[in-house]
Amino acid sequence: MTQDENELLKLLFPNGYPDEWNSNSTFSEYITKLGSYNVDELVKEPNKLKEEQIATTEHTQELAVSNYKTFIQTSQCSKDLFNRFNTIELDLFKLLENIPTFEQKCQTFAVETNDINTLRKLNSLTLTRNAQLLEILELPQLMDSFIKDGLYENALELASYVRRLYTKHSDIPIFKSILNDVEKSWLVMLHQLLSQLRSDLTLPKSLQVVGYLRRMEIFTESELRLKFLQARDTWFQNCLISISNEDTTYHLNKTIEITRVNLFIIVTQYRAIFNDDEHSPLSEARNSNINQNIIFFGWIRNKITQFLTILENDLQKGVSSIDSVLGQCMFFGLSFSKVGCDFRPLMVKIFTKVISKHFQQSTSNATKNFEKNMEKFTLINRNHPSVPWRMKSTDPIQPPDSLIEFYPLADYLNNILTSFNDLRLCPPITIVCDVVDCLETSLLTVCKAIVTLYAQERQAFNSNSKDAFTRLCISFADDLVPYLQKCIHIIFPPNIITAHLGVNVQQLQKENISFLNKVKIIEPIKHLLPAKIEPVLSEISIEETIKDNENSEIMLNASEEVKIEE
Template identity: 40%
Template sequence: MAAVDVEDESLLASIFKDRFSPDCNAYLSELSSLRLEQLVREPERLQEDRALILQQTRDLAFRNYQTFIRTANCTELIYRDFSRVEGSVNRLIGKLPGLGERCRGFMKEAEEIGTSRRMNSLTLNRHTEILEILEIPQLMDTCVRNGYYEEALELAAYVKRLERKHSTLPVIQGIVREVRQSTSLMLNQLLQQLRSNSQLPVCLRVIGYLRRMDVFTEAELRVKFLQARGSWLSSILAAVPSDDPYFHITKTMEACRVHLFDVITQYRAIFSDDEDPLPGGQVNEAAIFHGWVVKMVSEFLQTLERDLQRGVGGRLDSLLGQCMYFGLSFSRVGADFRGQLAPMFQRSAAETLRCAVSEALERFQEDMNVYTLISMPSVLGGSIPPQQGPQPGTLQPPLSLLDFTPLACFLNNILSAFNDLRLCCPVGLAEEVSVCLQDAMADVTRQVLLFHRAEESAFSAREKDLFLSFCCSYAEDLLPFINRCLQILFPPNQIALILGVPVSQLHRFGSLGNIDIAAILTPLSFLLPQIEIAPEEIQLPELSSDIDISPELSGLTLETQRQEVETKRQEVETHQQQEEMKQQEVETHQREVETHQQEVETKQQEVELSEETGKSHSEDQDEDFSLE
């Protein structure tokens, strides 16, 4: 069949009119070009396309049902909005008459503005005087930023008088606000000067300005001064390197001693705590200063506590001497804190000893794990004749311990700990040190028992004899020698003198400067021969406090001899530091004398300045300013 021609197309268009679409025309053209078989199958194909399109429509509706719901909701909202718009338009139409009334009111306001313009024209005639007043905030800001505080205070006083006379004028209120901002800036600058390294004349001048500003009470002014100077001192202390605890605490102590005394001198020169309090006053102004000093001392003690916990090595005695000297110098201001130093150094010394004893126990355990009795006795101790009993006043380590390496190394480590403790050994540590060593020796006994249980089945007759000698040397040589060392560190006569009891009654107080050998050896009793311990081994012999045998304790090993040389060198350095501190004290006293002289001169200048200021104020009060 031929394609639909133009006439047929126009005919269809005239029949269907608006319903005839180009798609219909295209389909008719396609339909007219089909063969008979295709025309027969066309209804089926159309049915299938219809079913497919229907299925796709269902799928589309199923997948986008939320969109349809939102579309419906949106349509409803739009309908409501249009309803509101319609209501608003109706209300606008109703308010148009009111708009006309307001327009007429606007015309009246315009007339008033014209009147104001005429007033401004009148004001122009006083332009010069008004301009000077309006430039006061700018002039005030310039004076403050350039440090002309005297002129700034005069301007502030003049503005206060203006405020009292014309407080209702908006322009005066604006000037007052701007001047107050400049005054606040000046206040911050003055306080910032107190937070810097300012000498006494600067501090006197700054406090004088603050008093004239009249923003703080006397008590508040003292607090602000101490806070600012404390902030400056804290910044100096924060700049001290903290890598080495000893260096950090010594430099901190030096900075506190020098600068803190300067701050105290400045405070006492500026403020007087000798005056009687005002009637009805509730603030104890003297307590403000003492509270601040206590706070600074507490911060120093906290720093000292932290550095002691970090460890200062073998220089604990040097640090204690410097701290005691520092505390003694502070007694002049009523802040002697030496009584609080003893517990801190005592804890530090005890902690150092505990760490050293713990390391000695670990090394002893390692030595016992690899120890064998095959190579014993050594050539060092095998040819040494038996020692006689310990003689009073001597402190020689038992040479028989050289036959047993673990015991010798353990004793050497304990003696190293004793040498470190000897530099700073308060009597108050007697019980704590004794308990620490009691526990340590009990651990040593357990290690010996573990070694015996592990190796007993493989012992030969020779090894059994050697192990028995090992235990006897431990019981008869090492333990009594440690007791004698404890007696050197904590003389019984000193402990008895402190407790107020005879030396023979010290055993009633438990472990004070000795260890309980019988309790330590109880687990080893089945291995030791039945030896009756001499009374002098149980009751420690008394040593005279006049005999100094600490050098004998320090010469026990080559390592401790080297430590003694280092200690002597540190003592020399400490002596030099003390000499430098004394020299600095002399310089500080000289500075205090100079400061006192400067204070007298400054007081005189303040008196002269106050007289001049009183004259200028009286002249200013005579002026009368009026603004129309």
């Protein structure tokens, strides 16, 4: 507005007017129009305005009366609008409050969608590399297939390839999972290889299997040797268990054969596979403090000890041909001398013990049988025999004919000769003293049984009975005992014994080595024998007797055993 208009407004509205009138264009036009009036018009203007006011009021009333419903609706609508605007205002306040959270979620969604997009790109890339990824994921299945088909060379190469992959991509979990699956198959392969070592393997196959185990690098060199020997020992023990033990002789012979053959196979395989040189660079580099030869020789010592235990147990049970068993065992020990394990000296004690025990049992049975026969034997009313029993035989080892008259003595001699025949097949010189002592004890028992017979029947003896008893004593003392002495010297020639001991024959006789103590044996019946002068057995005569009989056989056939008719 102009200055004049402002002054006019001050005159018209000394108390001021609302500021919003200044923006009203009608108010500005009216003031401008009012400024152009003259005095008369200005005087008339209040009345005019009043009339217009009245007219406007009347018109408004008429409009209100005629349109009151519209005004009511308008008022209600205004009220509703006000309430809605209030609601909108509250919602706007809430919206303003939630906008930061919404903004943050939008940002999070943008980040997530970005990751999704990245994953989508990765999935697309994975789809394009599906063939290569599938090959990698199928590596554990391929490993299982190689092991199942026995393609251990391929399995070793595949395992090495998987380890290299994991070394290059150790941060990727899938490679760790693949490596774990391959390691599980690795253990299955180890189990299969050890199972093959527990079966019957040829040398090339055993070399191949141990080569695989070495490349697996699970065992050290010492552990590999132990595992090899343990696995082969399992196969060896299964072979021994499969032998039938119903027949002791068959069991022992088969055990000797299987032990000799299979142990030699295992030793040959071990020597071919492992280096036993103590000073080899390989052994020194791995462990200079371990002598790996001890592993092998400790194992072979246990196997030999096991064999000796089986040998001793079976021999004690009794075998049909001990000389054949001894020959096989000595061949077994000799063959192992090639690998430095000659154990023949260890078997000497076992065989001598068994042979000595067997002879003692046979002699004891002969003695008991003689005692039983003597219980039924009698000399009462016995006449002089009609057989020429004092005729000298041309055969130096022919049993005395005088014993035919007394069947207990003849039967006793038969049993003793049977024991001698068994002993002759395998006579260890070390048991000669045991044989002589056992025979002396038996003969002394026989002599006492003769004395007991005399004590029981002498009251009923007549002249014939006394002569028969005298012949019985003479046959025992002069025929049976010297004949058994001759048999001992045939089995154990004194010249061989003297060669081993480094003494002469007279010293052997003095020490009663291979000589029966006849004086001790016949002591119980000495007073019943007729007096005579005993010739001194010189060294020359002994040697001549031995020379005549050293190539002879000891045998008393069934036809020579004569039973006396009482």
